[in-house]
Amino acid sequence: MSTDIAVRTRGLGKSYGDFTAVGSVDLGIEAGSVFAMLGPNGAGKTTTVRMLATLLRPDRGSAEIFGYDVVREATAVRSMIGLTGQYASVDETLTAGENLRLFGRLLGLSRRAAASRAGELLEEFELSAVARRSVSAFSGGMRRRLDLAATLITVPPLIFLDEPTTGLDPHTRDRMWGIVRGLVARGATVLLTTQYLEEADALADRIAVIDRGRIVADGTPAELKSSIGEQVLRLDIPDTADLRRAEALIQEMTGDVPEGSSTGTLTVALHDVTHGADIVAACRAEGITLRGFAVDRPDLNEVFLSLTGHARTVDAA
Template sequence: MSTTVPAIEARGLTKEFGGRRAVDAVDLVVPAGGVFALLGTNGAGKTTTVRMLATLLRPDSGDARIFGHDVVAEATAVRSLIGVTGQYASVDEDLTARENLMIFGRLIGSSRRRARIRADELLDEFGLGAVATRRVGHFSGGMRRRLDLAASLITRPRLLFLDEPTTGLDPRTRAQMWQTVRDMVTSGSTVLLTTQYLDEADELADHIAVMDRGCVVADGTADELKAGVGDMSVRLELADADELAAAAEVCAPFTSSGEPTIARRDGVLVLPMADIDPLADILGALRARGLALTSVNVVRPTLDEVFFALTDGGDPTRTASATAEIDSTGVRA
């Protein structure tokens, strides 16, 4: 059994505002190393949870430890281990990029020389070296987010909280931020990421907890969460759409439900499958009946389906539309 102290261990973490429970008895265990994602809609309780874990908000009940240190009783020790990047950039728009980072360095006790050296290291690392002397007020949103993240790394924290770090960023800057997160993990940091973006959690996280209305409603790896939603499906496109009914009859005994779905508009047969082991037998049976195929695609459940199945935050009709999108287009294999 591993004796490694978890990066985060929370039990019964609870916070109320005006009689409403924003976070309701949350339990979390985040191993050291890797990326742990809190996934949920606005108002699910993600940011409040992070603020309690980062010693910025006192829990009403429950307890939490960061690398074994209590977030209330040992707040100073916890703050020496963590970095926090919130949803909005905390840098000063009237100062240059270098001046902003130097201030953070000076605040943690670095000499002026050391603060400047570390500032320039981070500016280069985040692709901001060429604008080190430019006032932040003239930066784009993506540049500000990168500078804010750089500021949180002044002390090379063992644990970094990233609260929706890519909100409002263009796709290219989001991709850059994703690579930065990967690099931080490679260098030894643990990252707790909150996000509304399903693709972000799927791309980055080793483990995901889904929050809804202040509670953790599910947790596991992305594959585990997807498997919990339901079966995968196999999409068979026939060379002759008039043979769809005959193909459905052949395939029915091999499916998990016995009810293949015919998408006549696309000339596609959709087979719900518990696994793909029978696929070879299906193809053989179709060939034996002289039914020719033009394509075969395996479509697995997505985090979109996990999200809508587990949360009340979205429009219930979106669950059906997400499934319909997969059935009609075959995207996200």
């Protein structure tokens, strides 16, 4: 078993008739790291994860988990992975404790070991108080925590988290982030898909941006941010007509189309910070009213929009 690379794909792809869900994905994920996949709706993130987890057979290319081929050696791959999908896999007719004990037994733990591990996880995920309550009465956030707990009955070398914190309140999301960091500190590798750019920024060692079934960028959060410029200029323009005039002016000056919003804010990447002063001066010379302006480092939202041309959305494919 290779200990340096947890996931390796070459030209991995999946189609459904004439529709290409994943065109050609090349990945190399280091063991002991957190790797995040970001992409607009239908980009192919979940399809990629399902192929890596042996739930879908690739149509082309190859994928290896710790050196084991996901098609030819699927049984070995399954012994090394855990998956938390977008929908809860727990049994609603059972209690939280019964679910975890059942998963433990299915994974080969003795009755005593399964009960012990269930108790540990109920405590870790703040579910001890509702351990005897039927899952059918749980909130969405509680089910999500229980679903992740079930994935971690045994801690596999590689864990897939598909939208792990969707629907969780900020407190629970922060706790989940701490759990992910703890898993990596104990030697696990985590591949997560997420609709929250701040989540990828906070957790990931590397991020791949996937669009239309292909990887369009791959790097550390800092590398991706610097790829669109060291700084961004944000202009607060209250008047709609002025907003449109400023868009045209900035495009003429820089050759780039600024990112606009319905709240009256334009954002433009600056590869030279002095260009920010030139843009502000030109706007004033044209009589464009600015309510305010600022030069900041870009965030992942700017990176995401720059690379894909799409707003961030939940991925369904």
